[in-house]
Amino acid sequence: MRSGVASLISVVAVVAWAAVASAQGGGKPATGNPTPGTAQPDPPNVADRVTFVGCLQSVRSAGPAASADPNAPSNSRFELTKAAPVERVAPGTGPLAADGPLAARVSSKTYRLEGIDSQFSPFVGAKVEITGAIKTAAGATPPTLLVEFVQRVASRCS
Numbered sequence: 001m002r003s004g005v006a007s008l009i010s011v012v013a014v015v016a017w018a019a020v021a022s023a024q025g026g027g028k029p030a031t032g033n034p035t036p037g038t039a040q041p042d043p044p045n046v047a048d049r050v051t052f053v054g055c056l057q058s059v060r061s062a063g064p065a066a067s068a069d070p071n072a073p074s075n076s077r078f079e080l081t082k083a084a085p086v087e088r089v090a091p092g093t094g095p096l097a098a099d100g101p102l103a104a105r106v107s108s109k110t111y112r113l114e115g116i117d118s119q120f121s122p123f124v125g126a127k128v129e130i131t132g133a134i135k136t137a138a139g140a141t142p143p144t145l146l147v148e149f150v151q152r153v154a155s156r157c158s
Helices: 002-025 117-123
Strands: 049-058 078-086 111-116 127-135 144-154
Touching: 049 111, 049 117, 049 144, 078 117, 078 127, 111 117, 111 127, 117 144
Parallel strands: 111 144
Antiparallel strands: 049 078, 049 127, 078 111, 127 144
16 A cells, blocks of 8 residues: 555656646747748837728729739728828827828828738728828828728718
8 A cells, every 4th residue: 555655656746847847948938020031010100100080992903913812911902082080189289280290191081001901801891990100102192001900980981
């Protein structure tokens, strides 16, 4: 009977030792670029973040067919029309204020949307609220909005 208890205690001790050793080993936490060799976008500048409400439309292109991959980033397949800026801060204090950093760049009623196609496709024809940053490119018509967030406001755009 004593040898059975001794072997049970030995097994428990070995299991406990293995659990402690594996918990301490853990390895290094993952840091850095998740896809080495692929450039990562710069983090958004919060001061340049704007919100618009408008109609999300697909763009009809006369050029070559675009990639069929719905997870590919693009700025040529969707646009926001009838865009109206939305202030989320006290009037006259945010980036859209008359002397704010974006006041001169939000005069357009149409914005080309840059993001992953599958982010936009469920909202085509709907009234949406979009938050992002305006990208400035010389001669870009319409201007491009780098989209961070999309939500449906109404199922149809009026």
